Amino acid sequence: MQLASRQVHLDFHTSEEIPGIAADFDAQAFAQTVRDAAINSMTVFARCHHGWLYYPSEQFPERVHPHLVNRNLLLEQVRALHAVGVRAPVYITVQWDYHSATTRPEWLIRKPGGAHEGPPFTEPGFYQSLCVNTGYYDFLAAQTAEVCAMLGDELDGIFFDIVGIRPCMCASCRAEMKARGIDMANEAAVRAFAKASIDRFKARMTALVRQYSPDGTIFYNAGHVGPCTRDSRDSYTHFELESLPSGSWGYLHFPVTARYARTLGLDCIGMTGKFHTEWGDFHSLKNQAALEFECFRMLSYGFAASVGDQLEPGGTLNPATYQLIGHVYRQMQEREAWARPSRALVEAALVTPEVLTHEHLVPESIFGAAQLLEELAIQFDIVDLEADLDLYPLVILPDDLVVTDAYQAKLDAYVQSGGHIIACARGGLNAAKCYPASFGTAYQGxxxxxxxxxxxxxxxxxxxxxxxxxxxxxxxxxxxxxxxxxxxxxxxxxxxxxxxxxxx
Ligand SMILES: [Zn+2]
Structure with a gap:
């Protein structure tokens, strides 16, 4: 599957304290603004982090945004975009839903002491996470099915947001862990269960969406694609690499996730934002040079580009935002045939020590090595321990890549067959603090x-x-x-x- 190359992710997390939602929405003007900015796909909202729906739900009428003036907002957005040749995948939130978090405490993720995950409810924000092993799953599945059925052939895909590995001690998780004989005092075992749970969730949701849409795009966002994603790869149609350099990701994150994600064999899209820092504000605009750098960098990897924006509560797009995006996307449009589709020709593999059960523990050694190799203009992939090393003439083991004896045998076999290794510090050591035989080196502490x-x-x-x-x-x-x-x-x-x- 090859993705649309110039996308916008149109956030619409909209408080019930604001009146006149989508009152100013004009389908034709909306679509014209999008088309004029050379955008060929825009992700639009079915359900937001506040928990509100933007379509006339029959199953969950109490969930429709109470001030949604244009109750057909989602459907009108999709149809208006299709009318100008723009795809319109649909956004559904998963682990953040403020309505559910405040009305269904039994659906909340629980810490070992029983507290919910995320900040107190006295603070602004919708970051109290929900557990997909509770009855929340049934609601989410029914709501997703309703959207799929409503859009029918007009459904281009689903973007599921906030789908992370989050250890949970809610009653449902405890019951299942007990049945499976998992030691709940063992943090690593609980985390492994959380990963298996979320991978199972993805497989189930993909099967559900496939009942309605044989070829729509499906993506689960956790803010990072890495070795944690490999096990559930078959639940995805592609990877969207959320990485806003001016936000918490920084400029080093995108190359790290991009160079790993492209080894998994699906088309990728980089995702940045038009925001001055990161998501969720109105009327901040990144400067054009920054947006050019970010989008052209995505294209240099052969990826599509996505720019995040937030629709104003009234339902209008900010013209300045679309002028900015248009300036960048028209340049991409002229050049993208040179880069998409393409296959990276690489000289080296950098083996990452990232653990499978965490999304956000990219070691400093990987950021450092990636920056160093980029400055040297070495073409490299970042690979996990499963990767076939024979695809690469050079393998680089970063400072803290401690490996198993089996992986040491893999390294020795790679050298035996003519491969080259650069190892740094503890890179390649086993638990007994020995390097592979092929290193010709003894570790001295x-x-x-x-x-x-x-x-x-x-x-x-x-x-x-x-x-x-x-x-x-x-x-x-x-x-x-x-x-x-x-x-x-x-x-x-x-x-x-x-x-x-x-x-x-
Ligand atoms: Zn749970």
Missing amino acids: QETLWPSFVLPRGAMANGLIADNAYVIYLQGELIAPTDGEVLLTRQEPYFARAGSHFCS
Whole structure:
């Protein structure tokens, strides 16, 4: 499946404290604004984080936004967009739904002490998470089915939002963990159950959507695509890489998730926002150079682009936002045939230590290595431990990639068949603190005297001054060669800076 290349994700999380919802919506003007900005897909809202619906629900009339003036907003948006050749996948929230969180406490995710997950209800925000192992699932499935049935052939796809691995001790989860013999005092076991639960949820929802839509797009958003996503890959039609550089993700996140996601074999789309920082505000505009950088960077990976926006409560699009997006998307439109579809030709694989049960624990070692390799213009993928190393002439193991004996055997076999490895610090060590046999190196533990100094010579002195002692500020790992050639030596300081031992 190849995605529409220039998308907008049109948030519409709209409080019940605001009157006149969609009162100013003009379907024709809406679609014209979208088309004029060279947008070819726009994600529109069925149910938002406040828990409100934007269509005339028969099953859940109490859930329709109480001030929704145009009760056919969703359907009119979809039809108006289709009329100008723009796709219109539909957004449904999953783990954040303020209406449910405040009216159905038995659906809330529970911490071990019984408290709900997320901030207190006295604070503004809809971040109290819901558990899909409760009766909430039945509501969510019925509401999703209702949207699918209502749109019928006009349904282009579903974007399920906030679908993360969230350990839960609610009554439903505890009952199932007990039945499965899971030790609930074991945090890792509870987290593994949470991952299995959310993966099962995705499979069920995909099967449900498929009853109505044989080929619509389906995506589950957790704010990151990484090794945590691999097990549930078959529930997705593509990956949307939410990564707003000016928000909590930062500029380094997108390359890391992009270089991993593209190894999973589905089309990808980068997702940024028009916002000055991140989601959920009105009338902030990113500068054009920033949006160009972000969208063209997505295209450079061969990906489609998505820009997040938020529809005003009255239902009108802000013209300035669509001028900005249009300036960038028209440039993309002229160039995208060169980049999509395409396949990345890579020279190296950077193996990530990211654990499968967390979405947001990307190690600093991966951000650092990715930045370094990008600056060197090395073409590389980020891969997990399942990846086939033989696809790559070079494999890079970052500082903290401690592996199993089985993976060490995989590394040795890779070297045996002509592969090359660059390993850093503990990269490649096993639990017994041994490197793979092919390294020809013995691990000696962390250095006790530092900062230490390196003395580059020969090829290692390229761009440096040969035999000059260069300081390395941080504590390093000591290794002793058992085979091969030493290219760089280390010099110790007089003493470690501690207690009365200091100088300057
Ligand atoms: Zn639960």
